[in-house]
Amino acid sequence: MKKIHFIISFFALTILLGCANDNSDIDLDGIALPENISALTTVTQDNSGKVTFLPKGEGVTQYKINYGDGSAESDYFSPGGTVSHIYKEGVYNAKIIAMGLNGESTETDQQVVVSFKAPQNLQVVITNDLSVSKKITVKATADFALFYEVYFGETGKPDPISANNGESISYTYKEAGVYTIRVVSKSAAVKTTEYTAQVTATLVLNPTTSAPTPPNRQAADVISIYGSKYTNVAGTNYFPDWGQAGQGSSWTEFDLNGDKMLNYIKLSYQGIALADGTSIDVSGMEFLHMDVWTADLQKIETSLINVGPSEKPVTKDLTANQWTSIDIPISAFTSQGLSVDKIFQLKLVGTPWAGGTVFVDNIYFYKTAAQSVQLPLDFESSAITYAWGGFGDAGFGPIPVAVVANPSKTGTNLSDKVVKIEKPSGAQVWAGASLNLENTIDFTKGTTVKINVWSPKAGADILYKMEVSTSPKDGNGNPTVFFEAHATTTTANAWQVLTFDLTTAPGFNTANKYDRVILFPDFGQMGTGSTYYFDDIKQSN
Structure with a gap:
């Protein structure tokens, strides 16, 4: 150690x-x-x-x-x-x-x-990586050995790769095929100990891009089984092994540049056990969604399994070498006589049987929202959760933000609910709050945004920003597709409507699918312990 x-x-x-x-x-x-x-x-x-x-x-x-x-x-x-x-x-x-x-x-x-004794009891383990194409890993251990060398046998690569005794060496071949590996274990003695074996570097194709990002949804409108967008059902086992391992099937969690997805190898049938073996009620949902990538499967059969057990399948075609987004109506299961109030397992079956590999992401049930978080925003609905998130406190943590009762029903704003954003003393000049929209903004309804603002002072710069949350990230993890528009308050301790002409904002493009609203109160100034209120974010021509 x-x-x-x-x-x-x-x-x-x-x-x-x-x-x-x-x-x-x-x-x-x-x-x-x-x-x-x-x-x-x-x-x-x-x-x-x-x-x-x-x-x-x-x-x-x-x-x-x-x-x-x-x-x-x-x-x-x-x-x-x-x-x-x-x-x-x-x-x-x-x-x-x-x-x-x-x-x-x-x-x-x-x-x-x-040791001046030649290595003894040489043990060599050679592993063909099931997730990375043409990758072989060698681990050699011998008594009295200090290190070993591996000749991987690829044409044009005559030099060996060395590792300490007991450590692993991985090598990725340029081409798939059969190669002769020679392992030479060495101590301080003149004599060495060798091991030779033939290995097959297999071609494992995998996605090079992530699955489509799911839309923003209310927590009540989605039950997530696997994925990074929503909160997943706790205690889910993605490989309970119902005997698949005996057929050569296996699984791993494939990591594509930080984006993880399920990877089922030589898929025969694969079970997913939900909620620590208990069950979930999906009778209130309308669809089962999943994104599937494969190079060699023609179809995938998905079954919901209800407590009993009772199960019914739905089969979908797959398109090779690209993501296939699948949305199965829950009615496709219930029309076969399946009750979906106590679903405790899902099953995936590949065609051909045990003959291909799949990558699966974004497994979730969902329903169409009765109301959505979208422009215009007036914060009056009790059926919607307005999940604002504050940022930029003195320690770079969140600043307080919440939907509250209107503290000043006067002038231009007589509504009941508003957004309250506090900018504590010492808060960053860029402190603010963001809200994910469930529907992207439709610019046929106007390229001007008006916001009712209550400011404790005149002359405060109010920055209105929108982002495409799924766009590539910069070095700080922020989306790179966005625009920013400014307006300045002219009154203190009173409501006033500020107008933001988006067409004057650098980077603004009506073709972009903006899905995040960000408000910066008193932008450019350190926090002084002041409170700002916002309401009625809407478009106009």
Whole structure:
């Protein structure tokens, strides 16, 4: 087991501070410690006991080695460099010391085995990755061994890849096919121990884009089984294994650049057990939705299983190498005599049987909303949850925001409910609140937005922003498709209607599907503990 320790190099810290001029602003505390420290440790096969260390890690400016045999530590050397040391036969606990930019170091223990016996009891495990195309992983372990080399047998790649004894090496071939792998296990002895095997690098196709993002919905209008958009039913088991493993079927959670999805491999039939084996009532829902990607399945059969058990299937065609969005009416199950008030399992069956792989995302039941969060917004409906989210407090946390009773039924606003946004003392200049719309804005109804605003002061800049929440994110995680429009309050402690001409906003485009409203009270100014109210967000011509 590797143990991590932390030390501070005052020498490196002094040099760093000494190099800073008067105009520099160095945040030493903000610099991350070196991490993921390890070292490839190899030994010369000549009975000399010469061991070479090749350290690697992240955020490292230099390394040194404590050899663990009582001798002096090495000098510091740069990343990518190596250092060698002569050991007597034995087992040693060396330390890899990695220094970061701010002078702080991370230490990692590294066991060094120096034996003049050839490796014995060589065990090699070769795994063909079921999710990543043409990827093979090798793990070799032997008594008396320090490291091993793997020749993967691909044309034009004659050099081996090395790893410490007991660690894994992964390799992705350029082409699918059959290859001869040779594993050479080495100790300090002249003699080595080898293992040879043929492996098949298989072609596993997978999606390169995410499934379509589901629309914003009220919590009461959706029951989610799997996906990142909505809150999923707790306790769901996505691979209860009803015997599929015996047919060669398996599953994993495929990660596409941070977007996770279910991956069922050699799909015969696959069960999904809901809510810790209890049941859910979907009789109030209208559709079952899922997004499916496959390279080799022709159809997928979906069954709902009610307590009893009783089940009924619905089969849908799939289009190869692209996402197929499936919406099955609940009536397609109930018309077959299935009761859907106690659904405790779902079942997926592939055609051909156990002959293909599927990626599945966004499994949920839903119904059409009687009322939706969309423009115009007046906040009067008791059937809708207006899920505003505040942001930009002094600690970058949320600021208070809520739908409340109108505190001042006067002038231009006699309605009952309004949105209250507090901007606490010290809140960020960009503090505000956002609301996801369930229906995107229709600009045939106008490209001007009017908002009733109650401000505690005149001259407050009110920023109105809209985003396409599904657009690519910037470095801060914010959508890159948006527009911003400004208006300024002219009265204090009273309601007034502000007008935002969207056509003057940089980046505005009526073709964009804007689905998020964001309000910034007193934009550009730090919070002073003031409260702002907003109401009647609507379009006009």
